[in-house]
Amino acid sequence: MSFIADKKREHEAAAEKALGNKDYAKSFFHTTKAAEFGFSLAEQSDGKVAQSYIEDANELLAIALKLKAKAAKQQPETTQKSITESSDSAEGGEKSQWELKNKPSEKLDDVAGLDDVKQELREKVIEPFLHPEIYERFKVNIGGGILMYGPPGNGKTFVAKAIAGELDAAFFNVNASQIKNKYVGETEKNLQRLFDEARKHPKSVLFLDEVDHLLGKRGNKKVGVVTQFLSLTDGLVKNTNCLLVLAATNKPWSLDEAVIRPGRLGTHIYVGPPDAIAREAIIAYNMRDVPMTKDLSFNEIAARSEAYSGADIAELCDRAKRFALARQLSHGNEESISMDDFIAAKEKVKPSVTQASLKEYESWRDAKSSSDKADENDDD
Numbered sequence: 001m002s003f004i005a006d007k008k009r010e011h012e013a014a015a016e017k018a019l020g021n022k023d024y025a026k027s028f029f030h031t032t033k034a035a036e037f038g039f040s041l042a043e044q045s046d047g048k049v050a051q052s053y054i055e056d057a058n059e060l061l062a063i064a065l066k067l068k069a070k071a072a073k074q075q076p077e078t079t080q081k082s083i084t085e086s087s088d089s090a091e092g093g094e095k096s097q098w099e100l101k102n103k104p105s106e107k108l109d110d111v112a113g114l115d116d117v118k119q120e121l122r123e124k125v126i127e128p129f130l131h132p133e134i135y136e137r138f139k140v141n142i143g144g145g146i147l148m149y150g151p152p153g154n155g156k157t158f159v160a161k162a163i164a165g166e167l168d169a170a171f172f173n174v175n176a177s178q179i180k181n182k183y184v185g186e187t188e189k190n191l192q193r194l195f196d197e198a199r200k201h202p203k204s205v206l207f208l209d210e211v212d213h214l215l216g217k218r219g220n221k222k223v224g225v226v227t228q229f230l231s232l233t234d235g236l237v238k239n240t241n242c243l244l245v246l247a248a249t250n251k252p253w254s255l256d257e258a259v260i261r262p263g264r265l266g267t268h269i270y271v272g273p274p275d276a277i278a279r280e281a282i283i284a285y286n287m288r289d290v291p292m293t294k295d296l297s298f299n300e301i302a303a304r305s306e307a308y309s310g311a312d313i314a315e316l317c318d319r320a321k322r323f324a325l326a327r328q329l330s331h332g333n334e335e336s337i338s339m340d341d342f343i344a345a346k347e348k349v350k351p352s353v354t355q356a357s358l359k360e361y362e363s364w365r366d367a368k369s370s371s372d373k374a375d376e377n378d379d380d
């Protein structure tokens, strides 16, 4: 459920961004996708909440129709292609699609908790890009590769967006599925194009999201892609242009071992679930500028939502808002979100990450750090 709500939000954001760029075809595609996910949410809800999801999805469809008409006027031949093939296709030299033109509004301070993660990223990503001359003075390499890993919905993608929002560098935002291509050799070519594009800039960050889809353990199909990635990242830290590859995955154990060695995605950062303070901050972030009753206590909700991921918390807030919204829709009087709305929302939203799966990440981290130590000792 939280996955569906996330997907809906992602498509809405992408639609808005495309609209800002006057790319009506792309905006149409993402708006219809958002409507689709809206209808799925309605299917999984009941009563007035389901009704408000349906109304929202219908509204999105109405917007989509207008966008389609605008897109058709814009570029008759090419528009049709992007509508039917979807904007996720990486064919046809859509390199500009990978590079973020508009900075996201998120900043690292919007990411709740994760203090160690933010600190490490400040040191390894933000500072080198802001003050390359100081790193040069001390002959400390910049660039390289970082892998963020951890259970779903705890802010890996959000952190990457926030980094893009902070940096004055070209930022390439690529979901692995966007460069994957079913034709033999095409994925490798897409990877090459992507790195070529990124290297054209003196300073760039290449964010590869859900990288396990691309660089999984080498089976028959993946051998070429992994090998290509290894050769593209060879000498990453020594490259004259400052290229930093930031990758994210929720399945670190499925990545090819060679990909996560030093020199490639050699720095590993665990992005875990939020603690109570972070949960409170995520609630506050999601409840900005909305009407609330005086009894609503973020602190109490945070205390009562142990084991919830960041995305679960975001969905909890979304649900609570929708309960109040549905009330206002039904009788017309101004409503505010109350503690009862959160209690009702909590009945619907359950933690999406189990303790058992958290243990899997810890074991992977422990196994990794002992094998890293063994490697270091071998080098001595």
Ligand SMILES: Nc1ncnc2c1ncn2[C@@H]1O[C@H](COP(=O)(O)OP(=O)(O)OP(=O)(O)O)[C@@H](O)[C@H]1O
Pocket (backbone or CB within 6 Å): 006, 110, 111, 112, 113, 114, 150, 151, 152, 153, 154, 155, 156, 157, 158, 159, 248, 249, 250, 271, 274, 278, 282, 285, 309, 310, 311, 312, 314
């Ligand atoms: N630490 C956090 N601070 C603020 N919001 C958060 C945080 N963690 C998660 N969220 C909220 O949850 C949503 C989902 O998080 P995000 O997509 O970054 O998770 P992820 O770790 O990339 O998950 P996946 O492994 O499924 O890709 C975010 O858009 C944000 O609303």
Ligand SMILES: [Mg+2]
Pocket (backbone or CB within 6 Å): 156, 157, 158, 209, 210, 248
């Ligand atoms: Mg993600």
